Amino acid sequence: MQANLKYIVFVYFLPLFYFGGLIAQERDSLTPAQVEFKTPQMIPVSDTTELNFAENKIIELDTVSLDTIKPKKESFLTDNIVSTAKDYIRFDRTNGRAYLYNQGKIVYGDITIEAGLIILDNTKKEVYAFGIKDTSGTYTQKPVFTQGQNVVEPDSIRFNFETEKALVYNSRTDQGAFKVKGEVTKRQNDSVYYMQNVKFTTSEDVDNPEYYFYARKIKMVPDKKIVTGFVNMYIADVPTPLGLPFGYFPLTEERASGFIIPSFGDNNQRGYFLQNGGYYFNISDYFDLATLGSYYTNGSYDFRLESNYKVRYKFSGNFNFRYEKLLTSEPGFPDYAESSIYNITWSHSQDGNANPNSRFSASVNLGSSEYYQQTINQTNTGNFLNNTLNSSVSYNKTFQGEPEVNLTIAATHSQNSNTGDISMTLPTVQASMGRVYPFEPKTGSKSGIIENINFQYTVRGENNFDTNDSIFFKPEMFRDVESGIQHSIPINTNFKLFNYFSVSAGTSFEENWVFKTYERSYDETAQEVVIDTVNGFESYRTYNFSTSIGTTIYGIFNFGKDKKIQAIRHTVRPSLSYSTNPAFDQYYDSYVIPASTGIEEEVVEYSKFQGTLYGAPSNSYSSSIGFSVTNDFEAKIKSKDTLAEEPETRKLLSNLSFSSSYDLAADTLALSPIQVRGTLPLFKEKVNINFSAALDPYALDNSNSRIDEWNINNGGSLFRLTNGNVSFGYSFSSDDFSKDKSKDDKKGEDSDTFRQGGRTDDLFGKGMNYDGTFEDEEEKPDDEEVDNENYNYKIPWDLTLSYTMTYANAARQNEISSHSLMFSGNVDLSPRWSVGASSGFDLKDKGFTYTQLRFQRDLESWRMSFNWTPFGTRESWYFFIGIKASVLSDVKYDKNRERDRSL
Structure with missing residues (x-):
């Protein structure tokens, strides 16, 4: 509609002159020609062509001499015309008309007109474009006018190329998110249109919309705005009291x-x-x-x-x-x-x-x-x-070279929302040198204990604040800052022993600098320990040594290729380690608590580095032997696919590990509890059950304290189960049972809930956006077609489960300290109805956890949602209904209500 249509009309009259010299018999009726004009007809443009179809008019020349200087003719046609029609292109010289019938089309530059019937009338200086009726009487091939990205689809077009004005009847056009339909449209110029009795909506079907705005008169500037007189809203062709004396609707996208x-x-x-x-x-x-x-x-x-x-x-x-x-x-x-x-x-x-x-x-x-x-x-x-708020801001810079140096400047923050305690580092500066191999060969790979010797250097400085949110960023917070600098030089090597054992050994040297220490003494008058803060530079140095040896052992049990389970492979990874840590007694002092009635004199050792940033070095010598065994069980199962050449590999038990240590230097309780961990895959590894337990070999006395006596010698079992944990998380959906099993693993990471420390799934419920949608809601394409008849057989759904159980028995309490099941699910009951729920049940205290119920209805152009928390401290409900299109997002009704939390 934004083109100069007079150019198109003018070009259509060129063939009338071009074929005017041919002798042909005129037909009064529109009889289809025998030859289909499917081949595009190239109409050459000539600026010297004169149009005159009044055959009975005699042209007389004036006797006055013509000016010898010919006037320069303006040329506005810059391209050829391509015209096609399925049935015929007919020229009526008698009436000064040209006809294109059945799928008529004209292309000039970026302008295209398509219609069932196109008529050019030179006498009235007008062009008409209509649809035609098919054999069933249906009005088809309505005109379509296209220029660039603008498309107008009216029932008919009438344009006068002399006045450059046009009337368009029942036009339909897309303008941004709007679809506009007007009974009569008057084209004022290329950029302004006046329309009468207009409906505009964001519904896909402009002829039968779910809602629309109706205006008697409007002014439309394509791709910019619609300005209306009185306008009111209709829903399902029923007028509503929502009306305005005038309206302004932007069309920009x-x-x-x-x-x-x-x-x-x-x-x-x-x-x-x-x-x-x-x-x-x-x-x-x-x-x-x-x-x-x-x-x-x-x-x-x-x-x-x-x-x-x-x-x-x-x-x-x-x-x-x-x-x-x-x-x-x-x-x-x-x-x-x-x-x-x-x-x-x-x-x-x-x-x-x-x-x-x-x-x-x-x-x-x-x-x-x-x-x-x-x-x-x-x-x-x-x-x-x-329960926790965490923050981290960091800048990392790598300096290339030999060796490479990495510099990191960071600030961290951890806050317990239950207690209000805050631990923050501001800032932390760390520089580390890349690993250096001083004895590596100039060519070839490294081998042996000498060539694999390597060392690094790392320096780390930080300020640490342990505070509470009641004094966060107040002067009191900065008075208790702990500052320090730590230097670390680890030296390591590794090598193969007998080609089957991997051996690693290393030692580490650390030097710690602090800027205040704490002296302790006992005040006999107040009968309490007095701590004095001493400002000034202090340092201490520590070192240790460790080594380990490990290997991998494979065992295969074959049952035969004709069996369902053809073989089971057992992988064992045993490891033995040794570590020693010297006692640094030189950094320790003592104070005496005098004897009192019934209490003997007590000598208390302390280090002035206790309470500093890196803590105090150990004053006890340790020499520990550690051992661990990790097991993996896998099975080769005959594939159900008869064409498969190889069996399927399936995990039966993963990372089943047993670990402990024995301190050779300890006088009592030398053996640490045995830690057991493992993962049990189920349902083709879709569910992983994680379990852990601690087995203590020592007995308890009457006050439930560990004693240096084996539990089995104290009338008990070989080990005491002191604690245990079982947990699993499982998410699956209808996609897991279809051919298309593609999933978005990063779903939820862009939500506001996740950025604020929440979960990517909806086990804790979904947050609401301002437009009434739930976070991470997947918008369905508007052109998505749904097979309603078969929808009940493939209803989209998803389910997320989280289960955890913790057992505590360290002091003979023999209780399940926590036991809960959380679940969340969503179901599309129909192509446009979806419901969801997030809840949980505390199996120990017998009660439901936070529960959220979600309901949503897709009303095509509208969206309706209802979020309900039926009980608890967050009891509330929220209702929303509004137009989905962003340009009309303010046309909505939403309300929420919550309970009195003090009750």
Whole structure:
């Protein structure tokens, strides 16, 4: 519609003159020709061609001499015309018309017109394009006008190439996300159209939409805007009271700044509220910013900033800041309370190709420990079960050369949300030199104990803060900083012994620098230990030695190729190690606690390095022998595929290990408990059951303390089971039973819940987005066709299970300390109905854990969702219905309500 149609019309009259010199018999009726004009007809363009179809008119020349200077004719035709029609192309010289019938098509440059019937009328200076009726009487081959990316599909077109105005009847066109249908369209010029009785919608079917906006008159500027007079909304052809005296609808598909409409609801403690409303700033192609807030009628409010940024091939990330001022009840009431909570998250990743020698990354999640527990914002649903907040910001630089040097500058943060304790390093600077082989040969590979000798050097300096979030980043926090520098030089070698045993040996030297130490003494008056902080540089040095030997043994048990289980292979990896650590008594002092009534005098040894950054060196000599055995069992099973030449390999038991150690220098309790670990694969390795246990050979006395006596000699068994754990996680879906088993292993890693420390799956529930969708929801293509008849036989579903059981018996308590099963699932009950649930059951305390029920209905152009937490401290519900298209995302209704958490 944005083309100069007069050029097209003009070109159609060229053949009338071009064929005017031919003698032909005119036919009054439109009788189809015998020859189909399927071959494109090339119509040459001539600027000197004169058009005159009034055959009875006599042209007389004026006697006045013509100017010898011929006027320069303007040329507006710059390309050839290609025209085709399936049945015929007919020229009516008598009436000054040209006809193209059945699949008529004209192409001029980037302009294309297609219609069942195209008529050019030179007398009226107009062009008409219509559809035609097929044998069943159906109106088909409606006109289609295309120029560039703009496509208009009306029932008919009438254009006057003299006035350059056009009337289009029942036009249909796509403008951005909108589909526009108007009864009458008047083309004012190439960029402005006036339309009457117009429907515009984002529905796929513009002739039978689920909803539409109806306007009596509109002005449309393609790819820019629609401006209307009175407009109101229709749903299923039923008018609604939603109307405006005028309307403005942008047609651009690019991101644009705009308001975010809040949701509303009520809270028993804080009154009515508007939540998550604000303004979105489309700052540039690389950076955006959303400012959002909520307000409650009792005075509570929250404020948040959310930003995303990305520079292709360089870096990408997002930043969120959340602050909430929460008031409970009303001022003056006895239950009135006031609190402030905040949370900061930042995620930054660098493209691997940006700089191969340096890298900067960040993953930050810090703030008030009780933020996720106290926040009442619906978007934080999937995070309130988090127990820890972790952060890490690091910069790494590699200096090429021999040897290579790596420099790392980092800051870390770990916060327990239950206790509020925070451990933070700010900053940590570490430089390490690449491994050096001083005796390696100049050519060939290294072999033997000498050539494999290598050493490294690492220096690490850091400031460590152990604090609480109540004084986080306050002056009190910085007074208790622990600083230190550690130097480490490990020296190692490895070699083969008798071609079957792998031997490694090494020693390590460490030097630790600290800048304050702690002297201890006993105050007899106060009867307590006094700790004095001594500022100043101090250092201590430690070293150790260790060696190990191991091998791999294979055993195969064959049962015959005609058996279902043809063979079982047992792989054993035994390992024996020895380590020694000297006693560093020179770094220890002592103080005396005088004798008192009933208590003898006590001499207490201490080190002034206790409580420093790297702790105190050991003052006890140890000489330990460690042993471990790891077992793997695999089976070769006859394949069910009769054409398969090789049997299938399936794991029966993986990483079944037994490990312990014996301290040769210990006077008592020399043998450590035996640690047992393993993995049991089930269902073709789809489920891995992990188990672990600790077996203690020593007995307990009457006070449940370990004694230097074998448990079997104390009337018990050979070992005491002191603790055990069994757990497994299993995720499967309908895709596992279909031919297409492709899965996205990274699903969920881009969600806001995961960036805030949550899980990638939905075992803890799904967070809500501002548009009513659940996080990680996969948007179905609009053109996806679903076979409704067979849908019940292939319903998409997924299920995630997590089971854990912990047994404790270290002090004869003989109890299951924790026992729970968590599950989450989603089912598409129909092509447009989906339901989901996340919950769990505490098998020990007999109760359900956090439970979330999710319902969603795809209404084609609309989306409806309902999120319900039926019980617990987070009891609430959230309802949303709105248009899916982003251009009309503010046309929505959403409401949420939560219970009084103080009850």
